[in-house]
Amino acid sequence: MTTGGFHLLSGLFFASFIRNEKYRKVKWGIVFGSIIPDIDLIFSMILYLTGADISQSAYIHRTFTHGFLTIGLVVVLGFIISRLWKDHEWIFMVSLGIAFGMLTHVLYDLLDGEVAIFAPFTFNRFSLTSEFYREGATSLYESIFDTSLMSVWTAFDCMSDVIAYLLLWYWATYKGTVEKEKKFAKVLLIVSIISIPYYLILMILAFTPLDPDIHFIICYAYWCIIHCPLSCVLIFIFMRETIQDFSFLDIRKS
Numbered sequence: 001m002t003t004g005g006f007h008l009l010s011g012l013f014f015a016s017f018i019r020n021e022k023y024r025k026v027k028w029g030i031v032f033g034s035i036i037p038d039i040d041l042i043f044s045m046i047l048y049l050t051g052a053d054i055s056q057s058a059y060i061h062r063t064f065t066h067g068f069l070t071i072g073l074v075v076v077l078g079f080i081i082s083r084l085w086k087d088h089e090w091i092f093m094v095s096l097g098i099a100f101g102m103l104t105h106v107l108y109d110l111l112d113g114e115v116a117i118f119a120p121f122t123f124n125r126f127s128l129t130s131e132f133y134r135e136g137a138t139s140l141y142e143s144i145f146d147t148s149l150m151s152v153w154t155a156f157d158c159m160s161d162v163i164a165y166l167l168l169w170y171w172a173t174y175k176g177t178v179e180k181e182k183k184f185a186k187v188l189l190i191v192s193i194i195s196i197p198y199y200l201i202l203m204i205l206a207f208t209p210l211d212p213d214i215h216f217i218i219c220y221a222y223w224c225i226i227h228c229p230l231s232c233v234l235i236f237i238f239m240r241e242t243i244q245d246f247s248f249l250d251i252r253k254s
Helices: 004-015 021-049 054-058 068-084 090-112 140-144 147-159 161-174 179-205 212-238 240-245
Strands: none
Touching (some): 004 161, 021 240, 054 212
16 A cells, blocks of 8 residues: 555655745645544454454455545635635635645555445445556555565555655754644654554564464554554644644755
């Protein structure tokens, strides 16, 4: 699957091209939309913890939150709110940003796996690359990697959010002016320092007799508990100004 870190970096990349201060909030929307579909992994973990097997737990992933209906509802809701409250017209623009970010997320997932883009009307899954899958595989990565390398990729997938954390930490610390966000940036740094060795160890364990399903659960349990709340919710609350200011085009400027 496309890594969560890639989704976040993609959102930050596209948001970087918005240079008009009038649309700063739209940048936030694009980055938020780029990662929020994966919040459904929390529900997958809950299903597993309540007795479902891995295949049953994974079924909900890439369904409702990845569907075109949900993306459309985001825009409709933003439009309604902007019309009901005249001092909230900006919400519609933000909803367009969120929808754009969600669309990029779904597109990437269609390139490497199968997505129920028409959920909840149908849970048939579609892919842009399924003709390249080997028999029994459900994603492009499963077609390329053997079991051990797939487990390594799973660990890297979970760890990849750290790349975005470190970028936001750097921006808030060395370019930002909001003290509260500088403090929260330290949380991102601490999480990164813990997560990198954790997942590096899991990459090594991928080549041991450890059951691949257990390896998968260990990877995503940590991600769902630590990274998912950070990546999908907390950074958008406590790093709002940093996300709105961040730009790859300006990262090397003093």
